[in-house]
Amino acid sequence: MAKTLEDKIDEFGIEELLEEEKKHDTKECCHKCFIPLIEVRKTNWDKLSQTSRLTCPECGYTKNLKKTNLN
Numbered sequence: 001m002a003k004t005l006e007d008k009i010d011e012f013g014i015e016e017l018l019e020e021e022k023k024h025d026t027k028e029c030c031h032k033c034f035i036p037l038i039e040v041r042k043t044n045w046d047k048l049s050q051t052s053r054l055t056c057p058e059c060g061y062t063k064n065l066k067k068t069n070l071n
Helices: 005-012 014-023
Strands: 038-044 049-055 062-069
Touching: none
Parallel strands: none
Antiparallel strands: 038 049, 049 062
16 A cells, blocks of 8 residues: 555654754855755863854854853
8 A cells, every 4th residue: 555645744754853953943054065054062061061053964064153151
């Protein structure tokens, strides 16, 4: 029995993935690849600081966004 498109969407949870991407949408593109940058957070638990940066998933271009001290 062939699956319909709606069955495949439900099976893979595509709607949830799209909603998750919308939450982290940065609206900035890589200057090389012209694809949207994703936000990556790294936490240094020794110094209690967190660095957020925008990264291109294709070429690895990074752009520092902000540093935050955790208290």
